[in-house]
Amino acid sequence: MLRRFGRPTGSMGGLLLLGVGILTAIVAVSFLLASRTDGYTNSLVRNQQLYSVLPRATFMLQDMERGQRGYLLTNEDSYLQPYREGIGQLPAIREGLRQLRDSGIADRAKIGRLQELIDQKIDELRRSIELNQQGRRDEALAVVRTNAGKAVMEEARDILDDLLDNAVAQNAFTRQRISETANASVWATAGGAVLVIIVATLLIILVRRVARQQAAAREEIEALNAGLELRVEERTLALTRANEEVQRFAYIVSHDLRAPLVNIVGFSSELDSAVATLGRLLEALPEGAVPPPLLRDARMAVSEEIPEAVNFIRASTSKMDKLINAILHLSREGRRELFAERVDLGELVARSFASLQHQIDETGAHVDIQPGLPSIISDRLALEQIVGNLIDNALKYRAPNREPDLSVSWKRQGRQVMLTFADNGRGIAPQDYERVFELFRRAGRQDAPGEGIGLSTVRALARRLGGDITVTSVLGEGSKFLLTLPMVFTPDEQGKSTTR
Template identity: 40%
Template sequence: MPFTKTDRHFGRFVLAAVAAGFAALVIAVLAVAYGISRQQEHNAWVLHTYQVETALTEFRFWAERIEVVRRGQLLQPDQRFVDGYARAREEVPKVVERIAALTADNPSQQARVAKLRDLAKLQIDTVGQVFDRPGGVTDAEADKALFSDGSFEAIRQSRATSVEMIEAEQRLLADRQAAERRSVFTTYAILAVAGLVALLVAASTIWLVRRNLNEVKASRDALRGLNENLEGAVAARTADLQRANDEIQRFAYIVSHDLRSPLVNVMGFTAELDAATKPLAEMVAKAEADAPHVVSEDARLAVKEDLPEAIGFIRSSTQKMDRLINAILRLSREGRRVITPERLKVAEILDGISASLAHRTSEIGAEIAVAKPLPDVVSDRLAVEQIFSNLVENAMKYAERGRPVRITVRGRNSGGKASFDVEDNGRGIDPRDHERIFDLFRRSGTQDQPGEGIGLAHVRALAYRLGGNVSCRSEVGVGSTFTLTLPSVYKPPKEA
């Protein structure tokens, strides 16, 4: 059967949606990488500022030490003061050169470093005229030099210059912090847009899957209504149905498999970004304590509230998307599994299910009754076990509060088919939802139980694959009965 214009439009839409999803994920990854690199660069500049401040503090320490040993020698001459002066004279030039290396990229700071170098030399030379004299400070000329030299003025100017350099570094740091805040805001804006696009793509693909599943269901219902003598029409319709089913399986696999890898990357980078906000918050807190005027209210709110909130939104959205993709992947894998028919004793299967749920039933006071004998079938063991497990577990999950759970399974043969009723006394289902509950990602009633709306869609898909069907009868507040109909002997589609 050739593709129609609608089919081509559908295929193009699917490709466009997948491409948009990949583009959104790539943009999100690039935005996270850009944000991390900018954060690292900002941290490097903060460290640089602290290094400059530390070196300036060390310079002031040695300059003050020269003055201290000068005064000490004046008051009480001692060899320790002479040794202290010698050590200070050796360390001051090293510290000045380290400051020069740290500020080599800043011409204005280099000018101040040159001034510091001159002041340090002036102070060392002035005090050195006294300490280098033979006989120390005992003669009158030495005493005069100690009182009248320019050491005081040199220290005063050194202090003023170092304060200017620290203030200049702080201004540079403030400018860089402002640029960093702008880059962080831009990064999160890009992440928000990319996340929104990814969610829209996920919603559209889910809608497409549901629409195609509904079309497959309608096709199968129509196929069952055809006259047995219309073998040609049945064969043609079966072929169309098989092609549609294969297309759905391929599409589900593409969506679940190819989108999952970049989604995992987004989740990983979101975790790294979350970890990166902690040192940023600590830095802002330290800046608030040391220099409150540097941190604006917007910056504080961005670090302490806006960034964690945005990261939490991205994380919850990606986790939800991951659960949905995993659910689609499970359905796709089950749809591609090869059916292996064998003779099954359904009563024994249900006894095994009851035994596996014994701990749960004893906890909630539930009772599972199997009305034997039950008809045997030739079908796929794993699929049949999954169908009954889902139906029994759903009956236990959606029990009526305050009413002991009672589940009864009955069976009968009719015209080459075996029918099984799973009856419960739970909360029941609204008549308007009797068919909707079999749709993918659709649930009914109060959503107080965990789940993604996959179980009953999976049950009906398995029943269809086995050549049967599952239906529901229910009354709100009374209970529900799910009827599973299977061929007594499974036949592959071609043979059927």
């Protein structure tokens, strides 16, 4: 019997170790592809942020030039408002161009020349305006008629077009790399599934062979021990039970593993069940039927190594699935057309709290909404996503030792409305103020569900609506998120929005 059981059981242990190796390899490939996808995505987001200064520089120069012309034609000081706003934006534009130049992703010489042209254009605008303010209107118009400013604008526009074309090419290259990584992930998953199916098939064959050997051993024992009926009955009963376990295991394996495997996660669940049955089979083997070292290795593989590998592959595939779904989500949000319509912020905020009423009741949260929230012209769906994410975060990251206290206040500043979402939750460390808005990044204890895309989506949507969001916080006391939105969202080419 030792000779009969030793070889198949040893092969079974080898196959189990092979399965561990395959799962480990899949885990490594999954982590590698996830890391590569994360890197490409961060690079794409960073490049888009750096290149965003170019259209802002174009709009600034065009607005300032229109303001200058209107002022020279009408001599009305109100026409200088775009010029003055452009002067206020100039430091941010220069800083953005400096960051773009230092990043190395754009032509440094062209950016340097663009900075010179911007300075020349600003000097030309300033000189003509100052001459007109001094009563020297003819001289101011003469400055314009030299067409020097026009030449500067044309050269600046050519450079901006070249830089933007380069940005489009770089983004297309990065998206291609993301697509290639996704395809590699699909092939890796499919290859792993095929290998796992092969190993499972071999395991089924070996289990059936063991079952046949057990049946043969039972018959041999009956023939050799005819005079020992009680012993034969006991041995037969033990073998019958073992055989039933093997048959049950064979049924589970054949039933589960013959079903179509659509992905590694589905197979991992089936493998859990199969491993449990193998454990029972090993426990049911007669004493001395398997060499102790081999039996110990097999039990170690069944009880520790394979479950650990299954957990690794589940975590890896789950992470990759969630990362891909987030990029698709951000990509869809980035392509979604925005519709400007009148939105009652008071009604929208109240409805957002109402949609989370069950969480508010469960946590005992107190809610305070400042009355009089205004109506604005903006995209309703984007605002619902922003407000919903902020409220959900406040409830999710509440302090464990006190009931949540949530408040929404507001004030109007010029053409903007500023909403403050305050809570008394865990708080955020100062060094994490910007980190929490980064894609796939989270701060503090990681004991709440989430993938780190909520606040990055909030900031992206706020900026698409012409606003922004920042945070101030005291660790352990709470946070305040300041959401700034324009009273009237102006459709533009960058936002790809329309008014309805």
